[in-house]
Amino acid sequence: DAKTTQPPSMDCAEGRAANLPCNHSTISGNEYVYWYRQIHSQGPQYIIHGLKNNETNEMASLIITEDRKSSTLILPHATLRDTAVYYCIVRYPMDSNYQLIWGAGTKLIIKP
Amino acid sequence: GAGVSQSPSNKVTEKGKDVELRCDPISGHTALYWYRQSLGQGLEFLIYFQGNSAPDKSGLPSDRFSAERTGGSVSTLTIQRTQQEDSAVYLCASSLVPGAGNTIYFGEGSWLTVV
Numbered sequence: 001d002a003k004t005t006q007p008p009s010m011d012c013a014e015g016r017a018a019n020l021p022c023n024h025s026t027i028s029g030n031e032y033v034y035w036y037r038q039i040h041s042q043g044p045q046y047i048i049h050g051l052k053n054n055e056t057n058e059m060a061s062l063i064i065t066e067d068r069k070s071s072t073l074i075l076p077h078a079t080l081r082d083t084a085v086y087y088c089i090v091r092y093p094m095d096s097n098y099q100l101i102w103g104a105g106t107k108l109i110i111k112p
Numbered sequence: 113g114a115g116v117s118q119s120p121s122n123k124v125t126e127k128g129k130d131v132e133l134r135c136d137p138i139s140g141h142t143a144l145y146w147y148r149q150s151l152g153q154g155l156e157f158l159i160y161f162q163g164n165s166a167p168d169k170s171g172l173p174s175d176r177f178s179a180e181r182t183g184g185s186v187s188t189l190t191i192q193r194t195q196q197e198d199s200a201v202y203l204c205a206s207s208l209v210p211g212a213g214n215t216i217y218f219g220e221g222s223w224l225t226v227v
Contacts, residue, residue, distance in 0.1 A: 034215075036218075042220060042221075043116075043203055043218035043219050043220045043221050044155070044203070044205075044218045045218070046215050046216070046217060046218075049215065087154070102154035102155040102156075103154055104153075104154055105154065
């Protein structure tokens, strides 16, 4: 079972900030939160990841709540090219092997 | 190369035939993963390689599926006696080392259609 819950779809106006929520209420202390996106017919693209501190890179910001049970991915100035399915993933260790448990993601549609 | 490279990008095969899908990970990456994604679905983990360790095959859906990784670099995913339900995009990914803090990078996938 996926360990994350995301809304199935969201709309955002071009140029505005897109805020994508994710619930991961069963996350444990050594599990990271990762965000990927997948534009139609392409392989998943890494966006950002974090453990407990907020993170920012050239693509996005990641806000993780203090209890780590939820997070928000922020695309500060959405463009039409940001239309994609966004996946929030919790990575957990299984001995020395690691798997990604993927949910259905959020389909983000940027509107002009 | 600069990224994870997969071939072929598209493959149409007849039911019952065998197919081989190739993955060339990012240079220096020791961990290699195979996933499958059916149309409109999320990713399904298939198999994981790490260095010379025995692979984690727990995601392979049947014994028709196998994978190997030669020399710790290139990997081949083989599907024997293909069935129509095998139609999907097969994604390969790699990471520098295993560990939850290390980013996994994906290739563009091999689109398999079984007719």
